[in-house]
Amino acid sequence: MRTQKVEPENVDQKLFETFSKLGYDGASMEVLAEATGLKKASLYHRFPKGKKEMALHVLRFVEQWITDSVVTIAHDQKIRAATRLRKIVSAINELYAGGANNCLLRTLSVGTDADAFKEDVQRCLDLLADGFATISIDLGNTAAVAKEKGKQINLLLQGSLVMTGATGDLSYFKNILSRLPSLLA
Amino acid sequence: MRTQKVEPENVDQKLFETFSKLGYDGASMEVLAEATGLKKASLYHRFPKGKKEMALHVLRFVEQWITDSVVTIAHDQKIRAATRLRKIVSAINELYAGGANNCLLRTLSVGTDADAFKEDVQRCLDLLADGFATISIDLGNTAAVAKEKGKQINLLLQGSLVMTGATGDLSYFKNILSRLPSLLA
DNA sequence: GTCTATAGCTAGATAGAC
DNA sequence: GTCTATCTAGCTATAGAC
Numbered sequence: 001m002r003t004q005k006v007e008p009e010n011v012d013q014k015l016f017e018t019f020s021k022l023g024y025d026g027a028s029m030e031v032l033a034e035a036t037g038l039k040k041a042s043l044y045h046r047f048p049k050g051k052k053e054m055a056l057h058v059l060r061f062v063e064q065w066i067t068d069s070v071v072t073i074a075h076d077q078k079i080r081a082a083t084r085l086r087k088i089v090s091a092i093n094e095l096y097a098g099g100a101n102n103c104l105l106r107t108l109s110v111g112t113d114a115d116a117f118k119e120d121v122q123r124c125l126d127l128l129a130d131g132f133a134t135i136s137i138d139l140g141n142t143a144a145v146a147k148e149k150g151k152q153i154n155l156l157l158q159g160s161l162v163m164t165g166a167t168g169d170l171s172y173f174k175n176i177l178s179r180l181p182s183l184l185a
Numbered sequence: 186m187r188t189q190k191v192e193p194e195n196v197d198q199k200l201f202e203t204f205s206k207l208g209y210d211g212a213s214m215e216v217l218a219e220a221t222g223l224k225k226a227s228l229y230h231r232f233p234k235g236k237k238e239m240a241l242h243v244l245r246f247v248e249q250w251i252t253d254s255v256v257t258i259a260h261d262q263k264i265r266a267a268t269r270l271r272k273i274v275s276a277i278n279e280l281y282a283g284g285a286n287n288c289l290l291r292t293l294s295v296g297t298d299a300d301a302f303k304e305d306v307q308r309c310l311d312l313l314a315d316g317f318a319t320i321s322i323d324l325g326n327t328a329a330v331a332k333e334k335g336k337q338i339n340l341l342l343q344g345s346l347v348m349t350g351a352t353g354d355l356s357y358f359k360n361i362l363s364r365l366p367s368l369l370a
Numbered sequence: 371g372t373c374t375a376t377a378g379c380t381a382g383a384t385a386g387a388c
Numbered sequence: 389g390t391c392t393a394t395c396t397a398g399c400t401a402t403a404g405a406c
Contacts, residue, residue: 005372025210026296029400041402042372050401107295109351110287111211121351151348155357159344163336166294166306172340190390214382226384227390235383 011036011046012061015054016104023107024055024114052116055108059120062104065095066124070131081138082181088131089177092157099164099173106158129154136184149184156183196221196231197246200239201289208292209240209302237301240293244305247289250280251309255316266323267366273316274362277342284349284358291343314339321369334369341368 014035018027029051033040047053069091073084096103105124108117133150137143156176163172199220203212214236218225232238254276258269281288290309293302318335322328341361348357 003371021295022297023208023210023295025208028398030398038371039373040400041374044401045371102295105351106291106347109347110206110208110292110295112207118351125348125351151357155344155348155361156340157344158347159340159342162291162294162343162347163310163340166290166303166310172336176340188389213380215380223389224391225382226392229383230389 016058020102020104025111066127074131074134099170103161139185201243205287205289210296251312259316259319270320284355288346324370
């Protein structure tokens with residue numbers, strides 16, 4: 001048929017999940033096709049430059065998510081800073097399924113083609129740190145202190161996701177999320 | 186020739202480095218052969234069950250390193266706790282090349298065969314946490330508090346290595362290492 | 371836009387000479 | 389114990405029908 005079998009947003013979501021879980025080298029075209037519900041050739045129709053283009057596309061998908069769910073919320077002066085942070089924490093908790101999901105930014109940082117993704121990964125991490133720093137400033141910190149706290153949150157989230165992923169113990173992730181308000185204050 | 190071309194310890198080291206850098210799926214037999222200086226068939230002679238056996242062997246290599254460089258040192262009552270910790274920090278700094286190297290326990294936690302390594306990865310992480318906890322107890326904390334601190338150090342080290350690996354900024358790793366004494370006190 | 375079929379290559383793994 | 393040569397399966401990617 002000529003009509004789309006799967007919505008682009010659903011394809012993005014499945015590619016995101018698969019790359020997050022298996023990394024770039026572990027996510028074969030066969031697996032990606034099964035995950036999206038499309039045949040390999042159809043995936044190539046949507047991403048003519050192949051797997052690398054898919055991963056870069058998913059990274060932009062994540063960058064957009066961060067912009068919408070962290071950065072924009074963080075800057076919304078109509079809402080109290082503490083409330084903004086609660087919304088961000090809730091979004092992050094949902095994205096990572098309470099710690100059960102790996103972080104794409106981490107899984108794409110290891111492998112044969114990691115260099116190709118480094119720039120986009122860094123931009124995403126910077127956006128996250130800036131979002132957290134914005135909240136921290138509004139909670140009463142100087143820009144310099146807030147910037148350091150933002151970077152520290154990135155470190156703690158990544159560490160908690162590694163530990164939760166390796167051990168299966170969701171409390172690593174859960175604890176960091178619940179401590180975010182005090183860590184940014 | 187019938188004699189060994191490369192010492193087993195050197196093979197272990199190169200396999201460790203390659204799996205750490207590229208992960209399991211990214212470390213092809215071809216790449217592993219080049220890294221060790223052996224041909225593929227020679228690697229199969231040493232590891233008849235193939236790549237999975239190599240990765241498991243390297244995990245035991247790491248477990249031994251942790252036992253020698255962290256656990257045993259941590260329990261050495263002949264030395265002051267603060268001095269023991271300095272030795273451990275120094276060893277960790279060297280292993281990770283100041284943050285430039287990825288952590289094998291993390292890179293083997295993602296990919297198509299991650300399940301096969303999970304048990305060993307967990308054991309290594311537990312050993313590390315126990316080593317840190319031992320120091321923390323000797324610095325005056327209760328067993329319960331020390332245990333939590335040990336787990337937190339694992340989280341911080343993993344997080345710092347992810348951030349340093351993704352951004353190239355060695356200070357994430359360096360800062361955590363320098364804070365270990367106060368974090369365990 | 372999706373599909374079947376397949377090209378061309380590289381992966382993990384083996385056989386057998388030395 | 390190491391090597392060259394090779395097998396098979398899986399990989400990324402493409403061709404062309406519908």
